[in-house]
Amino acid sequence: MNQVITCILALLTALNLSGCAAVQPPVAQQVSGTMEVHFIDVGQADSELIQCGDKAMLIDGGNVADSSLVVSYLSAQKIDHLDYVVCTHAHEDHVGGLSGPLNKFKVDHVLAPVTNYDSDAFRNFAKYTAAQGLDITVPSVGDNFSLGDASVEVMGPQKLYDETNNTSIVLKVTYGETSFLFPGDAERESEQDMLDAGCDLNATVLKVGHHGSDTSTTYPFLRAVAPSYAVISVGADNSYGHPAESTLSRLRDAEVTVYRTDLQGNIVAVSNGKQISFTTQKEKDVQTNPTESKTEITYIGNINSHVFHRDTCDALPAEKNQVWFESREAAIAAGYKACTRCKP
Ligand SMILES: [Zn+2]
Numbered sequence: 001m002n003q004v005i006t007c008i009l010a011l012l013t014a015l016n017l018s019g020c021a022a023v024q025p026p027v028a029q030q031v032s033g034t035m036e037v038h039f040i041d042v043g044q045a046d047s048e049l050i051q052c053g054d055k056a057m058l059i060d061g062g063n064v065a066d067s068s069l070v071v072s073y074l075s076a077q078k079i080d081h082l083d084y085v086v087c088t089h090a091h092e093d094h095v096g097g098l099s100g101p102l103n104k105f106k107v108d109h110v111l112a113p114v115t116n117y118d119s120d121a122f123r124n125f126a127k128y129t130a131a132q133g134l135d136i137t138v139p140s141v142g143d144n145f146s147l148g149d150a151s152v153e154v155m156g157p158q159k160l161y162d163e164t165n166n167t168s169i170v171l172k173v174t175y176g177e178t179s180f181l182f183p184g185d186a187e188r189e190s191e192q193d194m195l196d197a198g199c200d201l202n203a204t205v206l207k208v209g210h211h212g213s214d215t216s217t218t219y220p221f222l223r224a225v226a227p228s229y230a231v232i233s234v235g236a237d238n239s240y241g242h243p244a245e246s247t248l249s250r251l252r253d254a255e256v257t258v259y260r261t262d263l264q265g266n267i268v269a270v271s272n273g274k275q276i277s278f279t280t281q282k283e284k285d286v287q288t289n290p291t292e293s294k295t296e297i298t299y300i301g302n303i304n305s306h307v308f309h310r311d312t313c314d315a316l317p318a319e320k321n322q323v324w325f326e327s328r329e330a331a332i333a334a335g336y337k338a339c340t341r342c343k344p
């Protein structure tokens with residue numbers, strides 16, 4: 001009889017009605033040694049190497065042009081074998097550079113949210129995966145696996161999305177009492193769906209979604225993750241304006257210590273299971289998230305409505321529709337009218 005009940009319980013657990021594995025409080029595992037997380041500077045792209053004991057996982061590989069850089073970086077870390085290679089989603093700045101590592105190192109498991117995507121970058125990734133004798137595994141929410149003493153859980157994507165960024169595989173890596181969340185380029189829809197599913201998103205370190213774009217790192221998501229540290233993988237002077245000032249501002253409000261690959265190069269986080277220490281390739285003390293915006297622009301106009309606002313107004317236009325003015329006078333001289341809400 002007891003066996004029947006155990007079976008039913010196991011079945012219910014397997015059905016995973018909440019849509020997320022981590023509804024039960026995470027059990028702090030005993031760890032020995034350290035786990036290293038390398039945020040490799042691949043410019044306007046993502047690539048992270050996680051090493052725990054003799055196990056290693058590579059999440060994304062930057063653009064096609066970063067492939068050999070990532071291979072040399074891994075070789076410098078004495079990597080000759082990757083237990084997991086993860087393509088968070090099919091955009092080139094994530095999957096492009098995975099071909100080199102897949103060609104060079106013995107790999108055990110390859111994860112991606114899709115098995116096909118119409119781009120040369122993805123076709124090459126699929127080709128080198130097949131050359132290893134492997135199939136691409138599409139993980140499900142709730143899947144988990146170990147990486148040495150670390151445990152890895154799949155938090156997203158919760159649904160099938162049309163928007164490729166939202167298809168990003170979202171992984172939480174827990175090591176002792178510390179944890180890292182890697183949301184790829186997941187945007188607000190995916191963030192909200194993980195919240196709605198009751199995922200335990202809380203993490204010590206957040207790899208900021210979508211290179212610090214305004215479309216990710218919403219307040220509710222940030223409150224749930226409640227990170228002490230955030231790392232933004234972003235290219236210097238990129239054409240997207242990443243990281244967005246609005247995202248930086250939310251991270252300031254949440255009192256998160258920010259690291260940035262555009263300013264600090266490669267960033268390495270080392271966890272001993274209780275605390276995390278960071279080392280950066282360059283400019284350790286650079287101001288990564290200054291309170292004042294660099295040029296002290298305080299008025300923001302909407303290029304469509306020709307209304308201007310204080311930068312603190314909650315009716316600011318979308319980033320692509322913004323024009324910034326250094327003074328009230330400059331905005332009026334340009335033919336803009338004051339917002340009736342924030343009364344600049
Ligand atoms: Zn993307």
Ligand SMILES: [Zn+2]
Pocket residue numbers: 045046091093094185210211
């Ligand atoms: Zn991206």
